[in-house]
Amino acid sequence: MAIIQLNMVTKHYKRTEALRRVNLSIVRGEICGFIGKDEAGKSTLFKIIAGMTPKSSGDVVIQGNYRYGATSLERKNIGYVLNDNFFSELTIFENLEYIRKAKGIFDRGEVERVMGLLDLEMHDILYRDLSVGKKQRLKLAATIMGNPDILIFDEPTQGLDSQASINFWRLVASLNEDFGTTVLISSTSLGNLKNLCTKFCFMHNGRILETIERHHLELKSQxxxxxxxxxxxxxxxxxxxxxxxxxxxxxxxxxxxxxxxxxxxxxxxxxxxxxxxxxxxxxxxxxxxxxxxxxxxxxxxxx
CATH class of the missing domain: 3.30.70 (Alpha-Beta Plaits)
Known part of the structure; x- marks a missing residue:
């Protein structure tokens, strides 16, 4: 059974059609890579799935429930964090603590756990003073907090050095293997995704041009x-x-x-x-x- 199902979903921003009749089916436990240039519609699609922006038309079904507006339980079960979710005057720890409470996670040790996974040992540095790479790691830590059923990463390794990127891919693979977590990842190129993802969705101008399993992609690419x-x-x-x-x-x-x-x-x-x-x-x-x-x-x- 699909954990995420979209039927003829469109999204309009005034005169701009950001998504055009998108159909999508993601099975529980899949790692799906969304490939496309900037403004292909990837971020808009992710926001609709996460319940952060409404669709203009079509059906969105998450874990068997039609989406009309994200409930607190749905937000807890979907890990997706925007850059503007952080407060510049708060530290790494304080930002994560705020997000923990907003997600309704009662385990106070969860902040320390995700900080350890992403090597965020600094408690006293303000968000505004963090490097681009540290900000990205903070975003990743906030996303995986609470082990949600669905993880959504929008250009996750942007700003990370090569070793941090490798560590991130390993973390995603282990979460998927250990917990059966469904993962959606966007990128402008296949890059490391070709060895991680089990399925790919190629997007352009607000449309999904093709959805293809990895082994079929490998055959077609020969x-x-x-x-x-x-x-x-x-x-x-x-x-x-x-x-x-x-x-x-x-x-x-x-x-x-x-x-x-x-x-x-x-x-x-x-x-x-x-x-x-x-x-x-x-x-x-x-x-x-x-x-x-x-x-x-x-x-x-x-x-």
């Missing part, structure tokens, strides 16, 4: 067949109806990218020519996993 023709829409129909090929996308300049029949270009070419399609190019390409979503975005731009 070899693809490029096809340049004179009639893209007719070619798609021929591929689907006569060859049963549905695993493809339309990229830049209406070029088709196929993920099956890669080793049978002669069969594809003959079938298309027999149906009056002119072929300008057909070739196999090795694709790096980090370039996969760039191709999706390019296809969305040229659609």
């Amino acid at each position: 070899r693809v067949l490029h096809l340049k023709v004179d009639a893209t829409e007719k070619t798609c129909l021929i591929l689907e109806q006569q060859l049963g090929i549905t695993d493809y996308r339309v990229g830049m300049d209406k070029e088709l990218v196929l993920y099956s029949f890669i080793d049978q270009p002669d069969i594809i070419a003959k079938t298309l020519v027999d149906n009056g399609i002119r072929i300008f190019g057909i070739y196999v390409q090795e694709v790096a996993i980090d370039d996969y979503y760039l191709g999706l975005i390019a296809g969305d731009v040229y659609d």
Whole structure:
């Protein structure tokens, strides 16, 4: 059963459509990476899931309950903290203590626990005097406080050095393994997410272009067949109806990218020519996993 379910969710900010008919299903225990450029809609989506901003239309179902407004229990079960949740005149400890009480966590030792996990040993330094990296670690500590069922991280390693980033990824993996925590993470690139996440959602212009499991992404990122023709829409129909090929996308300049029949270009070419399609190019390409979503975005731009 899905722990997070979104059906045709949209979000408008005055004249701007931040989310466009988003459908999403996250199963308990998944680690889902949301990949997209800045302003792709990732942060807006996270705020709606966390109950921090209302949707304009559509259905949001969290842990089997339709979301109309986040209750205190739901806020406790979802770990997501914004940068402006902290007080500049309070120390690390005081900020975390405030958040502990706001979340309704009664264990006073929880603040010390998360500070230890994120190596935040300083009690007397004000938030305003912290480095960018320390502020990010404070945000992460506040997010995991109380071991919530769902953790949401928006660009979590931004501002962290390489060792701190590695420690964070290990922490996320251990929380997922030990407690079955569902994790949502956003990033502008695959980076370290490709080895951590079990599922990926590629976003652009407020839409989810594709949701794909990691092992399927790895398969698609190995070899693809490029096809340049004179009639893209007719070619798609021929591929689907006569060859049963549905695993493809339309990229830049209406070029088709196929993920099956890669080793049978002669069969594809003959079938298309027999149906009056002119072929300008057909070739196999090795694709790096980090370039996969760039191709999706390019296809969305040229659609």
